[in-house]
């Protein structure tokens with residue numbers, strides 16, 4: 001953690017990072033800008049912050065999109081500094097919330113199948129939502145929990161009919177495992193169709209991103225070690241993620257939280273569209289529909305994947321680029337939970353860009369963005385389909 005604070009002193013307060021931060025651009029409040037957050041963390045480290053509640057609120061209003069670090073002329077890693085600041089706040093988290101984290105860690109299935117299901121039926125009660133980035137403020141549309149999780153539904157090994165020598169370990173991620181299972185269904189169908197053998201380890205857990213958001217570095221380390229153990233089987237040529245929040249956690253956070261070089265793991269991590277574009281020779285029938293693509297922050301800026309989904313979509317349908325495709329949709333981890341008004345402001349701009357394209361379908365590569373864009377469209381009375389890139393590829397393959 002200490003090393004992440006090291007280059008905080010190199011910040012010259014030039015303010016260039018303000019021009020790209022979606023949170024600052026939405027609210028135009030210096031204190032909430034990357035530069036403002038750096039100053040606040042410095043004040044906190046010097047024990048000059050008196051209002052810890054307000055400080056916590058501001059520190060939680062970063063979506064870790066990394067845009068600021070990308071443009072910083074002196075290489076300050078703002079999102080890492082904010083992550084370290086969150087870790088320092090972890091002791092302030094109430095013990096009941098920590099107990100819940102531990103409960104999830106040890107009984108993930110039981111938690112999601114019983115407690116969460118029970119609470120999601122009546123969200124008006126005082127459900128302690130604040131620790132679960134799966135949920136947003138009360139007005140939001142929430143997808144139903146799946147009858148059967150992906151992990152329960154499929155065998156651990158799925159052998160393709162005309163099996164090739166390729167095998168992947170599939171990391172499902174909570175959002176898809178417990179709710180948006182249709183994304184995994186499509187991914188599995190596509191991989192089978194492309195003769196790729198699939199290993200879906202039953203021992204996989206949450207990627208740990210929610211724990212990192214709340215600064216629980218010890219909990220995150222335990223998740224990371226267990227996930228690596230589950231996914232790293234000799235036979236697998238790649239580890240596939242369907243959600244970039246998981247992908248970026250694997251690639252950017254695991255090494256830091258484990259504290260040792262894990263290149264043998266991170267070099268194998270691919271987003272599903274990246275893997276398919278690079279490692280398979282798929283043939284597809286172009287469908288008579290138009291699609292526009294939204295770049296999830298973590299996929300473009302974290303996993304550096306933006307051409308591959310476009311290649312897939314352009315082969316599958318008429319691809320119409322939206323303006324500012326790589327601007328945040330507004331979801332931003334827990335942003336929608338703590339700052340729904342900022343989230344909505346950012347989301348409205350994304351919806352304007354989408355509408356301008358007049359496309360039939362919206363595609364993106366993140367279950368969180370899908371959920372949020374659907375919600376925003378729904379609020380404006382529009383029922384357009386918002387699909388994961390892999391669902392569009394599945395549609396195209398089935399038309400052959």
Ligand code: SF4
Pocket residue numbers: 010011012013014015016017018034035038068071072073074075076078
């Ligand atoms: S973080 Fe970088 S870009 Fe932002 S104010 Fe500091 S030096 Fe400038």
Ligand code: SF4
Pocket residue numbers: 020021022023024033034037061062063064065066067068069078079
């Ligand atoms: S990581 Fe993104 S949201 Fe956080 S301060 Fe930087 S630009 Fe703003």
